[in-house]
Amino acid sequence: MRTALLIATALPLACLSLAACGSTQDLKPAPGTSLPVAPVGATATPTPGQLLTPSIQARPTRSNELLTQSKSRKPDEFDLPPQ
Incomplete structure (x- = not known):
């Protein structure tokens, strides 16, 4: 008991502590990697905020x-019965 x-x-308490452990810092690429290359036709590589x-x-x-205002519909010329 x-x-x-x-x-x-x-x-x-465990669920509450797990929910409160989120990061509030800006996102950055992982160490050793860079942001994705600039899209075709773009003049600069987008920032993480833009992505x-x-x-x-x-x-x-x-x-x-x-x-x-309610308007009546025009008759639909393509609303034909099945043949």
């Missing part, structure tokens, strides 16, 4: 514009 109580109290920032195409902005 005591061991179960000890495990039940130690497990959340980690997603492009506009990867994360498009969201449009929160609400539909304010």
Whole structure:
């Protein structure tokens, strides 16, 4: 009974200590290696921050514009019944 109580109290503490051990320093290439070569057509090699920032195409902005006026659809000339 005591061991179960000890495990039940130690497990959340172990998980909490593992969650708090993340690094907050900037990312750097491993020792002895360099950053990837510059892409074709680029004038300079991108920095780690530029490599980690997603492009506009990867994360498009969201449009929160609400539909304010309802419009009837035009008939679709290609919406034909099956033959």
